[in-house]
Amino acid sequence: MNRELFRNISFYTLIISLQLLIFNQFNLFGFITPFVYLIIFIFYKISYDKTILILLGFLIGFIMDLSMQTYGCHTFSSITVCFLRTRIEKSSFGVNAYLPLAMIKGTSTLSRVAFFFSIIIIHSLLYYSLIFFKVSLLGTIFLYAFINAIATFTIIWIIARLTTNK
Amino acid sequence: MQSIINSIVKNRNLIIYLILSFITFNFLYNNSTLHSNQLGKISTFLSATSSKLSSSLSSYFSLIEENEKLINENLKLKNIDAKYRLNQIVDNSLDSISSARVIVNSINKNKNIIIIDKGTLDGVNLESGVISPEGAVGIVKNVTKNYASIISLLNTDLKLNAVLQNSSTIGSISWDGINPKILKLNDIPLSSSLKVGDTVITGGMSFYFPKGILIGKIVNYDSNSLEGYYEIDVESFSDFSSLSNLYILNKGDNKEIKSLLNE
Numbered sequence: 001m002n003r004e005l006f007r008n009i010s011f012y013t014l015i016i017s018l019q020l021l022i023f024n025q026f027n028l029f030g031f032i033t034p035f036v037y038l039i040i041f042i043f044y045k046i047s048y049d050k051t052i053l054i055l056l057g058f059l060i061g062f063i064m065d066l067s068m069q070t071y072g073c074h075t076f077s078s079i080t081v082c083f084l085r086t087r088i089e090k091s092s093f094g095v096n097a098y099l100p101l102a103m104i105k106g107t108s109t110l111s112r113v114a115f116f117f118s119i120i121i122i123h124s125l126l127y128y129s130l131i132f133f134k135v136s137l138l139g140t141i142f143l144y145a146f147i148n149a150i151a152t153f154t155i156i157w158i159i160a161r162l163t164t165n166k
Numbered sequence: 167m168q169s170i171i172n173s174i175v176k177n178r179n180l181i182i183y184l185i186l187s188f189i190t191f192n193f194l195y196n197n198s199t200l201h202s203n204q205l206g207k208i209s210t211f212l213s214a215t216s217s218k219l220s221s222s223l224s225s226y227f228s229l230i231e232e233n234e235k236l237i238n239e240n241l242k243l244k245n246i247d248a249k250y251r252l253n254q255i256v257d258n259s260l261d262s263i264s265s266a267r268v269i270v271n272s273i274n275k276n277k278n279i280i281i282i283d284k285g286t287l288d289g290v291n292l293e294s295g296v297i298s299p300e301g302a303v304g305i306v307k308n309v310t311k312n313y314a315s316i317i318s319l320l321n322t323d324l325k326l327n328a329v330l331q332n333s334s335t336i337g338s339i340s341w342d343g344i345n346p347k348i349l350k351l352n353d354i355p356l357s358s359s360l361k362v363g364d365t366v367i368t369g370g371m372s373f374y375f376p377k378g379i380l381i382g383k384i385v386n387y388d389s390n391s392l393e394g395y396y397e398i399d400v401e402s403f404s405d406f407s408s409l410s411n412l413y414i415l416n417k418g419d420n421k422e423i424k425s426l427l428n429e
Contacts, residue, residue, distance in 0.1 A: 058190075075193070132202060
């Protein structure tokens with residue numbers, strides 16, 4: 001248990017460091033910044049306590065807000081995604097939603113893609129809605145959210161493939 | 167108590183999520199000018215909308231009271247207006263003018279009576295003239311403490327002193343009991359000149375009305391009478407079928423004049 005906890009903390013630290021040091025510096029086309037830290041919420045084991053996940057979402061989101069000066073946009077998007085994760089699991093994996101590692105193995109690729117992309121797109125939509133915070137900019141919000149979600153999904157998918165193969 | 171605790175434990179994720187969301191939005195509101203402004207706008211819009219809604223609801227439920235208030239205000243204004251107009255056209259023989267609301271009214275009989283909601287307690291005297299905002303209506307016949315009955319101009323027993331406004335020819339106005347819109351102007355000699363549209367006003371030679379109160383206008387006349395007087399139809403300015411507010415003209419010198427006549 002302690003070993004698993006240590007491994008998880010190391011993984012979270014690594015991902016947060018990667019996000020802060022590398023991906024936050026990305027500014028492709030002026031607005032694409034992949035939110036790789038979402039992999040923590042995606043990889044969080046289904047059997048773990050969901051309350052801890054929400055608190056983890058708050059902590060990570062808060063760190064991101066402090067580093068990117070976004071005043072709570074990351075935090076709100078993260079806790080919402082963490083809160084909705086159980087529902088996303090069920091809608092993506094169906095009867096397999098209770099497999100501890102459903103997001104990595106034992107389920108169809110399509111289900112995993114749906115799961116990954118649902119979490120990422122919900123997070124991006126909420127994030128950009130809060131960033132722009134204007135109904136008149138709804139089109140821009142959708143565009144930015146969609147493009148950023150694709151970039152984030154691609155990187156997270158690659159990382160997921162690499163870690164799973166290992 | 168146990169069930170409450172169970173419910174909290176069961177919904178702990180939702181509760182934690184809401185608390186954290188509140189903290190986040192508080193942080194956002196306090197630190198970001200954009201969000202602070204936008205949330206301020208939303209807050210203003212919501213408070214204005216809800217205030218408007220609650221105000222509309224409360225106004226709707228207080229409509230009866232508001233209506234009553236408006237009627238009273240309207241009566242007061244009409245009273246002032248009537249006093250002003252009367253002061254313009256008549257002498258200062260009027261003691262006071264009081265307003266009243268019509269309770270009972272009829273136009274389909276020979277001897278029509280109007281009952282109003284003011285009586286001796288409100289200063290209504292017997293034989294006072296009664297007018298509507300448009301013109302003369304009748305005379306107070308009976309008074310109780312709270313009510314008074316009025317002999318309407320649409321009563322075949324009533325005959326009022328009247329004059330033609332243009333020529334000052336004196337006559338008398340009465341009703342023949344047929345058409346409630348048409349009164350008869352009598353005793354105007356054929357030597358007088360008149361035309362359709364001439365205004366008929368009170369003559370002031372009675373206890374009831376001062377001179378100059380409007381009665382109606384001539385709509386038809388017949389000069390072929392063998393008795394030497396015109397037969398004149400006068401359309402009343404007051405619409406007797408829709409009377410609602412009336413004014414009672416209290417003349418102060420009635421008793422004095424009567425005592426002189428009796429001597």
